[in-house]
Each structure stands twice: as C-alpha cells, then as structure tokens.
Amino acid sequence: MAFSEFQPLNDKSLVDYIKATPSLSSKLKDHLDNLTVKEVGDGNLNFVFIVVGSHGSFVIKQALPYIRCIGESWPMTKERAYFEALALREHGRLSPDHVPEVYHFDRTMSLIGMRYLEPPHIILRKGLIAGIEYPLLADHMSDYMARTLFHTSLLYHNTTDHRKAVAEFCGNVELCRLTEQVVFSDPYKVSEYNRWTSPYLDSDAEAVREDNALKLEVAELKSLFCERAQALIHGDLHTGSVMVTPDSTQVIDPEFAFYGPIGFDIGAFLGNLILAFFAQDGHADEQNDRKAYKAWILRIIQNTWNLFHKKFIALWDANKDAGDAYLPAIYNNSELQQLVQDKYIKELLHDTLGFGAAKMIRRIVGVAHVEDFESITDASKRSGCERRALEFAKLILKERRKFQNIEEVVSAVQQIQ
Amino acid sequence: MAFSEFQPLNDKSLVDYIKATPSLSSKLKDHLDNLTVKEVGDGNLNFVFIVVGSHGSFVIKQALPYIRCIGESWPMTKERAYFEALALREHGRLSPDHVPEVYHFDRTMSLIGMRYLEPPHIILRKGLIAGIEYPLLADHMSDYMARTLFHTSLLYHNTTDHRKAVAEFCGNVELCRLTEQVVFSDPYKVSEYNRWTSPYLDSDAEAVREDNALKLEVAELKSLFCERAQALIHGDLHTGSVMVTPDSTQVIDPEFAFYGPIGFDIGAFLGNLILAFFAQDGHADEQNDRKAYKAWILRIIQNTWNLFHKKFIALWDANKDAGDAYLPAIYNNSELQQLVQDKYIKELLHDTLGFGAAKMIRRIVGVAHVEDFESITDASKRSGCERRALEFAKLILKERRKFQNIEEVVSAVQQIQ
Ligand SMILES: Nc1ncnc2c1ncn2[C@@H]1O[C@H](COP(=O)(O)OP(=O)(O)O)[C@@H](O)[C@H]1O
Ligand SMILES: Nc1ncnc2c1ncn2[C@@H]1O[C@H](COP(=O)(O)OP(=O)(O)O)[C@@H](O)[C@H]1O
Ligand SMILES: [Mg+2]
Ligand SMILES: [Mg+2]
Ligand SMILES: [Mg+2]
Ligand SMILES: [Mg+2]
Ligand SMILES: [Mg+2]
Numbered sequence: 001m002a003f004s005e006f007q008p009l010n011d012k013s014l015v016d017y018i019k020a021t022p023s024l025s026s027k028l029k030d031h032l033d034n035l036t037v038k039e040v041g042d043g044n045l046n047f048v049f050i051v052v053g054s055h056g057s058f059v060i061k062q063a064l065p066y067i068r069c070i071g072e073s074w075p076m077t078k079e080r081a082y083f084e085a086l087a088l089r090e091h092g093r094l095s096p097d098h099v100p101e102v103y104h105f106d107r108t109m110s111l112i113g114m115r116y117l118e119p120p121h122i123i124l125r126k127g128l129i130a131g132i133e134y135p136l137l138a139d140h141m142s143d144y145m146a147r148t149l150f151h152t153s154l155l156y157h158n159t160t161d162h163r164k165a166v167a168e169f170c171g172n173v174e175l176c177r178l179t180e181q182v183v184f185s186d187p188y189k190v191s192e193y194n195r196w197t198s199p200y201l202d203s204d205a206e207a208v209r210e211d212n213a214l215k216l217e218v219a220e221l222k223s224l225f226c227e228r229a230q231a232l233i234h235g236d237l238h239t240g241s242v243m244v245t246p247d248s249t250q251v252i253d254p255e256f257a258f259y260g261p262i263g264f265d266i267g268a269f270l271g272n273l274i275l276a277f278f279a280q281d282g283h284a285d286e287q288n289d290r291k292a293y294k295a296w297i298l299r300i301i302q303n304t305w306n307l308f309h310k311k312f313i314a315l316w317d318a319n320k321d322a323g324d325a326y327l328p329a330i331y332n333n334s335e336l337q338q339l340v341q342d343k344y345i346k347e348l349l350h351d352t353l354g355f356g357a358a359k360m361i362r363r364i365v366g367v368a369h370v371e372d373f374e375s376i377t378d379a380s381k382r383s384g385c386e387r388r389a390l391e392f393a394k395l396i397l398k399e400r401r402k403f404q405n406i407e408e409v410v411s412a413v414q415q416i417q
Numbered sequence: 418m419a420f421s422e423f424q425p426l427n428d429k430s431l432v433d434y435i436k437a438t439p440s441l442s443s444k445l446k447d448h449l450d451n452l453t454v455k456e457v458g459d460g461n462l463n464f465v466f467i468v469v470g471s472h473g474s475f476v477i478k479q480a481l482p483y484i485r486c487i488g489e490s491w492p493m494t495k496e497r498a499y500f501e502a503l504a505l506r507e508h509g510r511l512s513p514d515h516v517p518e519v520y521h522f523d524r525t526m527s528l529i530g531m532r533y534l535e536p537p538h539i540i541l542r543k544g545l546i547a548g549i550e551y552p553l554l555a556d557h558m559s560d561y562m563a564r565t566l567f568h569t570s571l572l573y574h575n576t577t578d579h580r581k582a583v584a585e586f587c588g589n590v591e592l593c594r595l596t597e598q599v600v601f602s603d604p605y606k607v608s609e610y611n612r613w614t615s616p617y618l619d620s621d622a623e624a625v626r627e628d629n630a631l632k633l634e635v636a637e638l639k640s641l642f643c644e645r646a647q648a649l650i651h652g653d654l655h656t657g658s659v660m661v662t663p664d665s666t667q668v669i670d671p672e673f674a675f676y677g678p679i680g681f682d683i684g685a686f687l688g689n690l691i692l693a694f695f696a697q698d699g700h701a702d703e704q705n706d707r708k709a710y711k712a713w714i715l716r717i718i719q720n721t722w723n724l725f726h727k728k729f730i731a732l733w734d735a736n737k738d739a740g741d742a743y744l745p746a747i748y749n750n751s752e753l754q755q756l757v758q759d760k761y762i763k764e765l766l767h768d769t770l771g772f773g774a775a776k777m778i779r780r781i782v783g784v785a786h787v788e789d790f791e792s793i794t795d796a797s798k799r800s801g802c803e804r805r806a807l808e809f810a811k812l813i814l815k816e817r818r819k820f821q822n823i824e825e826v827v828s829a830v831q832q833i834q
Binding site for chain 1: 576580581594597629640643644645741742748750752760
C-alpha cells in the first residue's frame with residue numbers, strides 16, 4: 001500500500017495521500033478535483049501545506065527527520081509530530097476556542113491534518129511588526145494559558161494521571177534537548193550556530209558569555225526546565241506560534257510540548273512581546289512614531305499576566321476538590337488558601353520572568369533570531385534595539401525575585417534607554 | 418507450570434520455588450535438603466524469608482498486593498517489587514559495597530532473591546536503640562548517598578538517559594502516592610490512620626493540623642516531591658532500611674524508588690537519626706545516661722552531611738565533562754564553578770532539612786511510628802521525647818532557609834529542651 005512507510009510529501013503526492021485518507025477527503029466533501037495546494041511553512045522546523053478545495057479546506061503539517069531551516073545536517077526525530085498531535089488534542093480539549101481542531105494524525109507519515117486558519121488570520125509576530133492592535137489578545141492568551149496549564153497541573157490532576165502523562169511526554173526528549181541547547185546553553189558559550197548583529201553587538205555577546213551571575217541564574221532555570229514536571233506546556237509559545245485576527249486568537253505548533261515549568265510558556269509569550277516592544281523603534285517612520293503602539297504592547301503584557309493570574313486563581317477556586325496538590329482537608333481556611341495562592345503566583349511570576357528573559361537573550365545572540373529585529377534593515381539601528389532588549393533581559397534574569405507584580409516589570413521596561 | 422502465575426509463598430511452597438529456580442538453587446550449590454526457611458519480615462509492607470542451606474544462603478522478599486501491616490483492606494500494587502529490584506540493581510552498580518547483591522528477580526511472583534545480610538548485621542534502628550556506636554556509619558552512608566544520587570542526576574546523566582529513566586520510574590506511582598499521603602497529607606489533617614501518644618500529645622497533634630505556616634511549607638515540599646525528577650532516590654531511607662555491623666553498612670528496601678528530589682533521601686536518613694537522638698532520654702537508665710551516645714549521634718549527623726558534601730563535590734569535580742546540567746564550556750572558570758556548587762549544596766541542605774523534618778513529624782503524629790519511641794514503655798516519658806522531636810521538626814521545617822551549614826542544625830538540636 002502507498003504511504004505504509006514514511007515519505008516526505010510534495011504538492012502532488014499530497015493529493016494522492018488525501019485521496020487515500022477518508023478523514024481528510026471527507027473534510028473536502030470528497031470534491032477532490034481542482035484542489036489548490038500551497039506549501040507555506042515559514043517556520044523553522046516543518047513543512048506546512050494549505051489545501052483548499054471547492055467544499056472545504058485544511059492544513060497538512062509534516063515533520064521530516066531533520067530541522068528544515070538548517071537541513072539534513074541537523075537531524076531531528078520526526079516523532080515530534082506525534083507529540084504535537086497529542087498536545088494539540090489535549091490543549092484543544094481544554095481550550096477549544098484557541099487551538100485549531102485536529103482532523104487527522106498519521107504517525108507513520110509524521111503528518112497532522114488540522115483546521116486551516118484562513119485569512120485574515122496572520123502570525124501574531126507579523127501583526128506586531130505591522131503595528132496592528134488586537135483588542136482581544138490579552139483576554140484570549142490568558143484564557144488559553146490559564147486553562148491548559150491549570151488543568152494539566154497537580155492543581156487539577158491526581159498524581160496517578162499526572163505521572164502517566166509525564167512519562168508519555170518524556171518521549172519528546174529530542175525536542176527538549178533542542179531547547180536546552182539553543183535557549184540554555186549556546187548563548188552562554190562559543191557556538192558555531194550563534195550569531196548577532198556584528199560588529200555592533202560583538203562585545204555584548206562576549207559579555208553574555210562572561211557574566212558569571214547570569215550563568216548562575218541560567219543554570220537554575222535549566223534545571224527547572226529539565227527536572228520540574230509542573231504541567232503540559234506548549235514549549236514554544238512565542239509570537240510566531242500564535243495566529244490572530246481582531247476576533248480570533250489561535251495557538252499552533254506545540255511540537256515542543258512536554259511536562260515542564262509553567263513559567264516557560266508564559267515567559268515565552270511575554271518575553272517575545274517585550275522583544276516586539278524593543279523592536280518598535282526600528283519600525284518607526286514619519287507616518288508613525290510607534291509610541292502609542294509601544295504603550296499598547298505594554299498594556300498587553302500587563303493585561304495578559306493580570307488576566308492570567310485572575311483566571312488561573314478562579315479555576316483553582318472552582319476546582320478546590322480536584323487535584324492532589326492542595327487537599328481541601330488541609331488547606332481548610334481562607335487565610336491559608338490566600339497564603340498558598342499568593343506564594344504560588346509569586347513564584348510563577350519569578351519563573352516567568354526568568355524564562356522570558358532567557359528566551360529574549362537567545363533571540364539576540366543565539367542561533368534563531370526573530371523577524372521583529374531581522375526586518376530592521378539598518379544594522380546600526382537594529383543593534384541599538386537589540387542591545388536595549390538584551391540589557392533588559394539580563395537585568396530581569398538576575399533580579400527577577402525583586403519584582404512583586406507585572407506593573408514593576410513594565411516600568412522596568414520603560415526605564416531602559 | 419507451577420509459579421506461572423502469582424501466588425503468595427509460605428515456608429513450604431518457597432522450597433518448591435527454589436527447586437524450580439536455577440538462579441536460586443545454584444546459590445545453595447544445589448544442596449536443597451535440610452534448608453531452614455524463616456519468615457522475618459518486621460517491615461511494614463512485605464514478606465521476607467531467610468533461606469539457609471548447608472552450602473549457601475539468601476533472602477527472598479515477596480510483595481503481596483496489599484500493605485502487610487494493615488492487611489488486605491489497604492491494597493498496594495505488588496509491582497513495587499519490580500521497582501525495588503530495578504533500584505537495588507542500579508544503586509548496587511553505583512555503590513556495590515553498600516547494597517546487597519540481587520541474585521534473582523521474578524516479576525510474575527513479585528519476588529526478589531538477594532544476598533542474606535547475615536548476623537551480626539542488624540537493622541540500624543535497633544542498634545541506635547541499643548546504644549551501639551558504628552564507627553564507619555557516616556563514611557559508608559555518605560558514600561552510598563553521594564554515589565547513587567550523583568550518578569543518577571543530571572550532573573552525570575545526559576537528558577536523554579535521564580528522561581528515559583524518569584519515565585520508567587513514573588510507573589512506581591502507587592508507592593509515591595503512599596508517601597504523598599502518609600508524609601505530606603495525613604499528619605496535617607484529621608485521618609483515621611493517624612495516631613500519637615494520647616492524651617499527652619493531643620494538643621500537639623492539633624497544633625500541627627492548625628499551623629498555617631507549617632502547611633504552607635509542607636505544600637512546597639510536596640510539590641518538589643511530586644514534580645522534581647532530580648535523581649533516582651531510594652525513597653524510604655530511614656534507619657530501618659539500613660543494616661549494619663561495625664564494619665558493614667547495607668541499604669535495603671528501595672521499593673519506593675523513583676526520580677525525585679535528592680534531599681528526600683538525605684533528609685530521611687538524617688531526620689531518623691534526629692528521632693533516634695530525641696528517643697535516647699527514654700532509653701537512659703542507671704547504667705547508661707546515654708549522654709555520650711547522644712553526642713555520638715550528633716557527630717554522625719554532622720559527619721554524614723559533611724562527608725556527603727565533600728564526596729558529592731569530588732564526584733562533580735571528577736566528572737565535569739559528564740552530565741548535561743553544567744556544560745564545561747559555560748561553567749568555565751573556577752569562581753563560577755564555586756558559585757554554582759555552593760548554590761547547589763545550599764539548596765540541597767535546605768531541601769534535606771525540609772524533608773527530614775516532614776519525615777520526623779509523620780513518625781510522631783501519623784500512621785507509622787518508629788521503634789525508637791515505641792519501645793519507650795512509659796507513655797509520659799515517651800511523649801516528652803516525642804514532643805521535643807516534634808518541636809524541633811516544626812522549627813526546622815519553617816526556618817530551614819536560615820541554616821547555612823549542618824553545625825547550625827546540630828546546635829539547634831541541642832537547644833531543644
Ligand atoms: N493551521 C494553520 N492554518 C494556517 N496557517 C498555518 C497553520 N499552521 C501553520 N500555518 C502556517 O505555517 C507556518 C509554519 O507552521 P508552524 O506550525 O509554526 O511550523 P514550524 O513547526 O515549522 O514552526 C506558520 O507560521 C503559519 O504561517
Ligand atoms: N537482605 C537481607 N538480609 C537480611 N535480612 C533482611 C534482608 N532484607 C530484609 N531483611 C530483614 O527483613 C526485614 C524487612 O525487610 P524490608 O526490605 O525492610 O521489608 P519491608 O519492605 O516490608 O519494610 C528487615 O527489617 C530485615 O530485618
Ligand atoms: Mg512555528
Ligand atoms: Mg487533565
Ligand atoms: Mg515548530
Ligand atoms: Mg523496610
Ligand atoms: Mg519497604
């Protein structure tokens with residue numbers, strides 16, 4: 001039989017695949033003539049095809065056994081598609097409004113069929129570069145994060161279900177190792193993959209590699225990442241993993257999912273918003289000085305955290321009897337409940353800041369950069385934006401435990417010149 | 418075939434089992450007449466048979482699908498024998514001098530055959546009650562803990578091997594849940610299984626259940642226990658899991674083994690030594706006021722921690738290139754190496770104190786008590802010893818982060834009246 005073993009698909013063989021796959025052809029109401037197929041993968045790792053027919057559409061994402069943007073010289077298990085499908089389904093169950101529906105998964109082919117997020121959906125990062133405001137963004141992202149992270153933590157799980165799920169996602173170790181390398185290691189050492197806006201940031205990159213206090217903190221974060229199975233995290237929740245319209249916010253691409261620290265997801269999202277903030281000066285022109293947009297980004301950061309906090313605690317309060325972490329017979333008075341929740345949220349803020357800062361640093365001096373900065377063509381201007389982002393990230397990473405709330409973080413952002 | 422499905426063995430059927438099992442009968446050089454078989458299990462969970470023949474001996478440990486000391490009303494997976502055998506072999510490989518050799522494992526029968534720790538080996542707890550000094554105890558236990566914990570942590574493991582092993586031991590969740598209940602939950606709530614020296618400690622037990630600050634700290638420890646896969650820990654390393662002679666120290670009974678926080682093992686051992694210390698006044702008589710012995714116990718506590726620290730760091734220094742936690746290209750100067758190690762050990766001391774204190778508390782107001790106190794027949798005297806131990810444990814659990822070294826802990830023990 002065709003497709004009984006793995007093969008990379010192209011525009012043509014994909015049509016044959018669809019014809020042979022009822023769960024996909026039925027999505028097109030079996031009108032399989034005149035399909036348009038377009039490979040649009042702009043991400044770093046995989047191939048993404050948009051398939052549109054006269055009676056329906058979907059997206060096909062296929063993982064090949066290497067990293068797309070580097071090539072076959074950097075092998076990477078195609079089993080990542082399995083974990084992406086698992087996570088899309090689990091997070092989709094918990095937050096159906098913000099995760100595209102999975103129509104089909106084929107483990108042999110490392111292939112996922114899912115809802116096509118049709119235009120005007122665009123990648124959030126591109127919207128941020130274009131200076132577009134999304135009025136529901138903080139509300140939607142806080143909702144997605146609160147629901148997915150709460151319900152896969154021990155605040156909701158019993159330890160039997162938790163350890164079973166943890167064990168399953170231990171299988172996604174190759175993707176975790178990629179994060180370990182590119183987020184927690186490479187930026188802090190000489191690595192062939194590192195790059196930065198040279199020569200402007202040469203001494204900044206060197207300073208990162210020689211900052212003992214910074215490396216001490218990074219070690220703590222890496223150990224949390226490698227050892228702490230707090231919840232099923234997305235694992236790659238930057239602004240390139242979110243597609244948006246003014247009404248809709250959809251989280252894609254959880255191939256890095258595993259049971260890890262909650263702050264890694266929130267930090268990835270907020271850290272990338274802060275990168276977008278620092279990039280704005282590079283996008284300012286005579287028509288638009290981007291000042292109002294910078295203020296909007298800061299409001300999104302503040303609202304996302306504060307709404308997350310509120311919703312996460314509301315889920316906790318509504319599910320006091322669920323989960324093995326805090327048994328109601330022990331945490332049995334409101335003063336104690338308050339103490340416990342305050343402590344949880346405070347630690348989560350500190351983790352979030354730490355991971356967020358680490359994610360910022362790696363985008364400036366590590367292998368994979370972000371379009372927010374890359375699209376600033378003037379290297380001198382770009383490096384200025386990057387340097388301010390880097391200074392802020394280093395400060396936050398080292399001093400994160402001094403911050404009591406998100407407002408203090410936002411004012412620290414504003415103080416960087 | 419006989420024994421092709423699980424059956425609880427008795428003195429008689431055990432002999433048939435041995436005859437049918439070459440790896441066991443060969444240990445007796447096939448001299449199977451006149452075997453003496455004696456069930457000696459004094460532990461809480463399992464059945465242990467000593468088998469002695471004219472040409473050899475061994476111990477057979479069998480897990481039944483419930484908790485021995487409670488009975489069939491408290492079911493417990495017999496698969497724990499599988500994890501005990503795994504851990505005995507892994508820890509035995511890493512610390513062969515201090516773990517009995519496994520001769521045979523039968524998963525169907527939940528049965529382990531291992532070296533018989535012949536007399537004069539006795540359970541350390543009994544030695545501590547009898548007031549016997551073991552000159553090599555601190556040296557041996559620090560060696561066992563440093564080797565087993567270092568080599569199964571990310572200081573030695575790469576993350577691929579680590580996550581694979583973590584996933585495997587996630588299967589031992591039922592035993593983890595037993596710990597969660599009896600160590601981190603029951604003592605802090607009303608539970609049918611709790612008991613204490615009543616009426617003397619009635620208000621002390623109530624105070625534990627109403628101490629918000631204590632419960633806040635216990636939640637943090639429980640979360641570490643449930644979420645942090647730091648190393649393959651023994652999981653039940655009290656003084657009843659150690660057999661000793663003046664020359665030999667052997668760690669048995671790792672059926673609770675899983676990837677958890679290192680401080681849980683060290684804390685279990687040191688916490689139980691502190692219980693032994695506080696029990697001494699109950700064992701004093703005209704011949705022996707136990708003052709010298711109390712000082713010896715404190716020296717063992719101090720030496721065990723300090724030797725552990727020294728050996729753990731020596732292993733780290735000798736294996737700088739191993740393990741994914743601290744890459745030598747990043748942690749590349751001696752000042753940073755020092756910072757990193759000091760931070761690691763300081764946090765480990767605080768974890769150790771927290772878990773040690775929690776293990777003490779549960780032995781005084783929880784379901785399973787220790788012979789150190791139980792053997793003090795005068796209830797008034799017993800409760801006095803227990804109260805001092807409880808006061809110390811509560812103090813340490815709440816204030817553990819203030820302690821910089823083990824000497825400060827030892828002097829805090831001495832200050833409890
Ligand atoms: N469900 C979808 N609907 C529409 N476009 C999508 C969808 N999934 C992915 N894309 C497009 O494909 C790109 C790459 O997808 P992504 O899942 O991020 O792949 P990678 O893992 O390679 O980063 C996205 O940036 C987006 O433009
Ligand atoms: N290898 C051994 N050699 C000698 N005695 C042993 C051995 N293993 C266990 N025992 C004896 O059996 C008792 C119970 O064993 P243990 O492994 O602690 O079982 P449990 O899991 O029920 O606590 C020990 O306290 C000790 O007296
Ligand atoms: Mg992507
Ligand atoms: Mg769930
Ligand atoms: Mg991806
Ligand atoms: Mg035992
Ligand atoms: Mg046992």
